[in-house]
Amino acid sequence: MNRSTSLAALAASASLIGSASLAENPIDTQLPSAPELAAYGEMPVGVRQLEMVNADQINILAIDPAAPKPEELPRYDRPLTVEMWYPAAAGASGDTTLKAFLRDGTTEVTLTGRAVRDAAPAQSDTAYPLVLISHGYPGNRFLLSHLAENIASKGYVVASIDHTDSTYRTQAAFGSTLVNRSLDQLFVLEEMAQMAAEGGDFAGLYDAGNTGLIGYSMGGYGAIITAGGGVTEASVGYPWGGPHGTLGIHLAGSDTHNALPDARIKTAVAFGPWGMNTGFWNAEGLAGVQIPMMFIAGSQDDVSLYENGVRAIWDNASNVDRALLTYVNGGHNSGAPMPAPKESFYFNESKGFDISEHYTDPVWDSARMNNIAQHFVTAWLDSHLKGDADKAAYLELTEDSNAGVWSMNEDGTAKEDHSYWKGFAKGTAKGLKYEVKKAAQ
Template sequence: MKIILNTLVPAALMTAGAAMANPIDTQLPSAPELAAYGALPVGVRQLEMVHADQIDILAIDPAAEKPEAFPRYDRPLTVEMWYPAAEGASGSTELKAYLRDGTTEVTLTGKAMRDAAPAVTDTPYPLVLISHGYPGNRFLLSHLAENLASKGYVVASIDHTDSTYRTQAAFGSTLVNRSLDQLFVLEEMAGKAAEGGEFAGLYDADNTGLIGYSMGGYGAIITAGGGVTEASVAYGWGGPHGTLGIHQAGSDTHNALPDARIKTAVAFGPWGMNTGFWDAAGLAGVQIPMLFIAGSQDDVSLYENGVRAIWENVSNVETALLTYENGGHNAGAPMPAPAESYYFNKDKGFDISEHYTDPVWDTARMNNIAQHFVTAWLDQRLKADAEAGSYLELVEDSNAGVWSVNEDGTEKEDHSYWKGFAKGTAKGLKYEVKKP
């Protein structure tokens, strides 16, 4: 009876239609300091890009003989761009996005104004790329994209073809194309910011950060210089006929891949260690500082033998690991579950809201914490903000922090509570730093 009732929910919700706000900009009273929105108005717009002459992974038959030449195609990519808007700009603050079921379109609401005029600035803003999971879409981390734009970043979030809710296809395409998509979008965005470009002077593509979730995190590691293992290139369920070899550690193609314009990366729940895509030699290739974010009960990428093991094996650059204790694979990254997602989908075999939620943590709480830490990390590395770095100088275990202040609010010598967190709000988290 429960399943029958649940399957009726979407129809009832769709009837309600526009009455559902589905906010992505929630700021809880417990939100840490740097989660707060910045002072800048935000615009958002859709960009269409085409990556010409790419290997058509889906057209390759892995069961047939390896062809003399791989089929090729022009690969379409849709990008959502959030950016500081001009003072007095206006526009709709609704976003139209599809759910994990791939068929239900919902309305999200936030602060960003559709097609608002960009800000005029003497100092170009840093650029940030966002790369979703498999499957996902360009709106999955919209809470973070909009938040960063309000603080003086231009954010380009990618719809990865063959990897979205509506285009999900053979996994090999995601494995081969994810990093290539990220770097192509960087190049396209650089052109749009150059002299004579559509957004000339708005942002500096030479000062770029990369954020990836799950398979987006896998791609971010490759883009940062981490090379995959020889064994993973040969997986029959992976890139057909060795097509993943372009990302193998030590190969000429992979050695040439990292782009100096990308200064740092953040990886939420990056995938691959649990299935043999990474080892110490390949991860030693990472060339830029990285922040890893994970739930200690991640059952997709795993934790001890997954995300944490990746972090431990990146050896030649400074890295940090933020852990949500008892959090799962969705720790910090996905936006709050839209109201229409709360139903059991018989075709998928699960409640669609599970794609966005966590069994233990409140999603808005996780998002606020992620907004705080990602802001501090990017401000320190892309804006040379030394004060931002002080928010990352923490005792490892948030539960061990001591709140000790004078009556006037000044900190006593033994005060060790996590900076930016109000008394009693830094719980269930760990933040660990590893130097090269």
Template sequence: MKTLVKTLVPTAMMVAGAAMANPVDGQLPNAPTLAAYGDLPVGVRQIELVNPDQINILAIDPAADKPAELPRYDRPLTVEMWYPAAADATGSNEFRAYLRDGTTEVTLTGRAMRDAAPAATDTPYPLVLISHGYPGNRFLMSHLAENLASKGYVVTSIDHTDSTYQTQAAFGSTLVNRSLDQLFVLEEMAGKAAEGAEFAGLYDASNAGLIGYSMGGYGAIITAGGGVTQASVDYSWGGPHGTLGIHLAGSDTHNALPDPRIKTAVAIGPWGMNTGFWDAEGLAGVQIPMLFIAGSQDETSLYEQGVRAIWENVSGVDTALLTYVNAGHNAAAPMPAPKESYYFNEEKGFNISEHYSDQVWDTVRMNNIAQHFVTAWMNEQLKGDATAAEYLTLVEDSNAGVWSMNEDGTEKEDHSHWKGFAKGTAKGLKYEVKSPK
């Protein structure tokens, strides 16, 4: 009977769906300045894409001899696009998404209006791509997507086939396809903004940024120019028959991969250093400025031997590392856990809400901090906003910042409290920068 009750909890919650509030647009009173939503209304719409003639990783038997020709297929990709909307736009602010269990569909709410008319603009907005983890979906970082859209960005979040909650399959597909998906979506979005196309003039795909979480961060590093190791190409559990070799550091295929339209990337908890996918030689290939975000207790990608080691070994470009002290792998990226996820799933072996939450940090607080720093980073890199640098020039340890103000509200010489954080609210964080060697 105990098992039966656990199984029925999500269904019971679904019946009461209308009463279940799952907002992704939370703003705490202590949210840093740049976390605040911008002045632009936001629209959102779903787009279906197909990448033709791709290697079908799932159709390859790694235990059999390598076939003379690798099987191929047309790879479907669903994306969600958030964008500045017309001032008089209308639409529902509800959207449907599946939970980590892969079977429960829930309603989320935000500020974006479904299928709202896009804004008219004389200056095209920058384009930002979002790439989820393994598994994940295009809504996992919806809090960040619509927040950026309200500030003058068009944001496209990808459902990576074989890597979503519903389609999770052999890991090799994610290893090989993640960066290819990111670049294919960039190309497709560029076409949709070309002269005479549906979104002509709305955004500039030649001025693009990329945000990746976990395996999305792994893909972002490859897309940025970081090549993987030979050892990772040879893993029996990885890309079958050496298919990951297209991303091998120094290979012709990988050297030709980076796209100059992507100007910067943010990698949140990027995976791979802990399992030998990266080394100093491969990471030296990163060609664009990158912001890394991590929890110091990341149990999936690791920290000292994981995300921090990646950051330390990216040597040819300007980089920064934002650390949530004592946070785990869920630092910054996932939206707040939907109420329907608060149950123990027997098949998965864990409480589904754990996929979205942290043992120490409040999720909305983490989201607000991420919104603040990603806004500053993208504003500087994609919009050339000189004032954004003020929010990224900080003492390394937030706890060491000193609040020292004159009566008229101006800063004294010894003021070093993190800019954008109200008095006493910059706690438990570190921000480090590194220039090319």
């Protein structure tokens, strides 16, 4: 074989290897610049699909908003599919792929990660915290799979919900999402609690009485309601919202909303939470939030907005300790969505946009955004659900990451003027802000 033939063969081989790698659509990418707590934990991970039915719910889709309000609202049994990631027994091996539909609602793709399908759960003397994940509108239970798998490897059980009428394949009237999002979250919490208590594979594995909630966009909207934030009277009456005042169950100050928060949920993380930009929240309603919250947003969010959107929500949740992590110049997809699958890079005529735009950001690299989110969510959950005091230092930061000073002694210890963001290697904490507010006294 001559030199030119050898080079051609090597090039072809590299091309095949590269194509095979691209075809995997990995959700577990760890960049060299990833901050410390983004790293996977020591536990193997399992993943399992669960089917749940929330009986006797108001059937929002069966209500004609143009017709007179019926004496009795139609009801139905509401199905919900949940993907559960959990610490697995040592030596778990098997299928590590996930089948998920794209934003177009028709293309099914294969994602790859580290979680083994239906692996036996770990045996532990201490129950792990439970974390619920709630996607956007539309979305699906795999949209934040990078985060679900990552934190499961660190000793969490994660239940990610497919919200009926709000997934890529079931997207329907927006009123169903407005009314049902928080109800779905609380129903899945109760189902998970019963599953842990009833025996079987997952008996004692997790403690539903020590639960965190993560929501993205409309999932963040639902998380605010679940945390105690009540919506405005104006939003209850929107003609494009919940028909015939059905959103009134979440009205700030109403008996139904006052009874909604569940003491088992100890904290929440909201990525780009929606609603302030359209009048669903005000200071009075947001003052009802009862648990510590972390908000994560892009400063150029054009869906939920930033100054008059996510930042305003953070500012007005006045009765709890809360934090705001900002990806400077990031958009609505900052931190939450998994990297865009290769099959999503095409212009969809019926949708009117390139499907990959649902996952990507014009400025930030998706894997880097994910790694940063994994780092901060780990620090936040470990602090609030595991009582890990050491993680507090990762959340005590100079507000502007660009202003942090790297100043270290030769032995690796920090000098007095060292203010670089903890957990970030020299030169890697760029383009971020982290701000905190304490509960009003």
